[in-house]
Amino acid sequence: MGTSKSFSDVKHSMIPNWGVLSSSLTSNCDSSALSDQKLQNIMGHFVSALGGASTGGRGGSKAGGRSSIRTAKKIGRVFSKFISSGNNIKQTLEFTGLTDIDNKTVGDIINHLIEYCSGNATSIDDNAAKEATRLLLEELMGQAESIDEVQSLLQETFTTNTLEDVIIKYFGYYINELLSKWFYENLIKNKSESDCNNLFGQIKNFIVERVEDMHKRNPLQNVDWSSDEADRLIKNIQQDVLIVFE
Structure with missing residues (x-):
């Protein structure tokens, strides 16, 4: 987990x-559905x-809920740059400080972006935010075998999805990670690993399914990611995700 x-x-x-x-x-930690x-x-x-x-x-x-806001704003900054650059992945990576790009593997790129977006993890909240970043980036570009394929996959993503869709997906991963980091390690001391995995697997699927159906109300086009407006919109999205489950 x-x-x-x-x-x-x-x-x-x-x-x-x-x-x-x-x-x-x-x-509810057993083998049942x-x-x-x-x-x-x-x-x-x-x-x-x-x-x-x-x-x-x-x-x-x-x-919880603080590290995820900081990280989501960095994710928004990265992908806004990708969109505004005309889907130019090299330009986007240079913007984040990655050099010698042609000699980097896809894994190198993902790891760099995880660190860029999430930084050092010194708390449970930090760890949940960082793991959610990893899950999101691996979903979006993990199947690529080259930097050109990363660009193609991201271009495809933002042809069919908005940046808000991607940020919502991130927050879905985050709240699942936060919940599991709170309880999984202690729960497995008294329950079997299969029962714990069954419970948290169902929770994860439930979260993913519910946030996919969310009403979108925070368009992120042309946002200045250093502004108070960006902060407000990202907080709106995380709040909207939590409202789904409240």
């Missing part, structure tokens, strides 16, 4: 609804643990 360490950044007693969320995960209602209940408890969609979505929670 990509967990790095147990949840220790914030005292559990300081997190609203922590016990309810923990109990709902423990009681969960109903959409049970999965929605788990995610509702998760949003509550962030202090609600408004608080958590706009970076007001100590439990």
